[in-house]
Each structure stands twice: as C-alpha cells, then as structure tokens.
C-alpha cells in the first residue's frame with residue numbers, strides 16, 4: 001500500500017469520526033498511532049466530555065468487531081471473559097465467549113470494576129489471551145482496549161493501581177473543548193448526528209501494524225529517548241520512574257505517529273508529542289510532592305524543556 005493511499009485513509013477516518021465527535025485532530029492521530037503500535041489507550045475526563053462518544057466513533061470508522069463493556073461494581077471476571085454453559089441437547093459444555101473476544105473493546109468506566117475483574121481485563125491486555133476455567137484462549141489480532149475513567153473521586157470506584165496503568169501504552173486527558181469547537185458542536189449536533197461509516201478493514205490494520213516496523217529511528221533519537229526516560233528515574237520528586245516497558249512504548253508510539261503523519265523515519269517532534277501520553281501515567285511521585293500538587297505531566301514537560309537532542313558527529 002502506498003503512502004498517499006494510506007494518508008487518504010487516515011484522513012477519511014478523521015472525517016468519519018468528526019460526524020460524531022468534534023475536537024482536536026491530534027487526538028485521532030494519537031488513537032490511530034496507538035492502534036498501529038498495538039497499544040491500549042486510557043482516556044480520562046470528567047463526565048460529559050464525550051469519552052464514550054469518541055471511542056465509539058473511532059471503532060465505527062473501522063470495519064472490525066467492536067464490543068463495549070460497561071464496568072460496574074458487580075461485574076464478574078466471567079462476565080467479560082466468557083464461561084462454559086451446559087448444553088442439554090448435546091450433553092456437553094459450550095464456550096460462551098465474553099465481550100473481550102473482539103478487536104476493539106471499549107472498557108467504559110474501568111475504575112468502577114472490582115480488582116478481580118480489572119485483572120482479568122489486564123491479563124487480556126498484556127498477554128492477548130483470556131483464561132476461562134483454567135484454560136487459555138488467545139484473542140485474535142488486532143486487539144485493542146480503549147478504557148475510560150472519571151478522575152473525580154466518587155463512591156464505589158476502584159482506582160487502577162500504578163502497576164496496571166503501565167499496561168496502557170498511552171493515557172490522555174480529555175478536557176473541556178475550546179470555545180470555537182464547542183460552538184461548532186452546537187451547530188453540528190442540532191439534529192441527531194450521523195454515525196461514522198467504516199473506512200478500512202482488519203487486513204488493512206494488520207498491514208499497518210506490520211509496515212510500521214520499517215519506520216527508521218536514528219541513533220541520536222534513540223539516545224534522546226533514553227535521556228528522557230533516565231530523567232524520570234533520577235528525579236528527586238519521583239519514587240519510581242518510567243519502566244522499560246514504557247521506554248519501548250515511547251519508541252513504538254513515536255514510530256507509529258511518524259507513520260500516521262506519512263513519514264518512514266522518526267523526527268524529534270514525534271517523540272516530544274508522545275512523551276506525555278506515554279510516560280506521565282507511569283511515574284510514581286513522592287507522596288509529599290504529590291500532596292503539593294506535582295503531577296507526572298509536569299515532570300515530563302520539564303524533561304522536554306531541559307533535554308536536547310545531541311548531534312553525534314562522530315558516532316562511536
């Protein structure tokens with residue numbers, strides 16, 4: 001598939017999504033990059049900023065098997081993985097596959113599920129498989145989880161532990177829209193919005209996931225990326241810096257973003273754009289600094305300001 005053809009598809013996906021969701025186009029770029037990098041994504045935002053709408057629109061623009069799981073405090077692991085049901089006619093147990101058997105899963109309000117159900121979900125995310133009554137079942141690719149959560153402390157929520165946040169390639173905050181976008185929203189959605197139509201199929205997505213592997217990263221940029229990661233590990237306000245999974249994640253995300261932007265090589269801006277979405281949620285901040293309001297995002301911004309890409313004139 002040629003690059004112009006691919007760029008046309010990306011643009012069309014954007015157009016389809018905008019039938020249901022208006023916002024910054026970078027968000028759609030990042031979602032595509034996450035899909036292409038085979039990563040999962042966490043969307044955080046207060047109620048009513050269109051988290052659910054955005055994920056549904058994204059899935060609708062792709063011709064794939066989509067499932068939505070609404071997390072609630074009484075949801076059991078078997079409700080999402082599936083279970084064996086006894087079939088009277090055949091006198092045998094039939095596997096009734098749960099909603100995790102899909103290509104894109106919307107895990108809506110993931111922080112409302114109890115720990116056991118969250119961990120069934122996280123096994124699926126990390127290992128692309130589910131365990132049902134001790135038996136493993138692989139989940140066919142592409143497999144991507146898009147989870148949403150509401151950051152406001154409420155009764156009956158179970159915040160994801162840091163270790164589980166690490167399973168998400170990216171996390172972003174969905175804030176209130178700028179005034180011009182909100183005005184456009186008022187005008188566009190006076191009537192019931194159209195739903196997005198699918199633009200590409202599974203084969204195309206799998207091809208993108210394969211083709212992104214040939215996006216080139218220079219040694220200079222590898223060093224830049226390692227410097228950014230090291231900054232988080234040596235920071236006095238941080239208890240635990242970015243994990244090696246995060247380092248790899250930043251590389252994969254930056255390559256995928258280059259790919260979505262039509263290049264076969266990574267530029268520093270790809271890494272900069274991905275730094276906060278990929279790294280901020282993986283940091284564990286010192287409790288005192290956290291109490292004073294320090295956030296992971298600020299530390300990553302600080303790293304981006306202080307660290308420069310070094311030219312390596314005479315590579316060793």
Ligand SMILES: Nc1ncnc2c1ncn2[C@@H]1O[C@H](COP(=O)(O)OP(=O)(O)OP(=O)(O)O)[C@@H](O)[C@H]1O
Pocket residue numbers: 020021022023045046047048049050051052053054150177185189
């Ligand atoms: N940027 C936007 N573009 C289009 N529609 C929007 C936008 N922001 C909000 N809306 C509209 O607001 C309503 C709420 O959206 P949605 O249910 O997706 O929010 P949510 O963030 O998932 O909320 P909750 O946390 O309560 O589940 C929908 O009707 C949606 O169309």
Ligand SMILES: [Mg+2]
Pocket residue numbers: 051052053108148
């Ligand atoms: Mg919602």
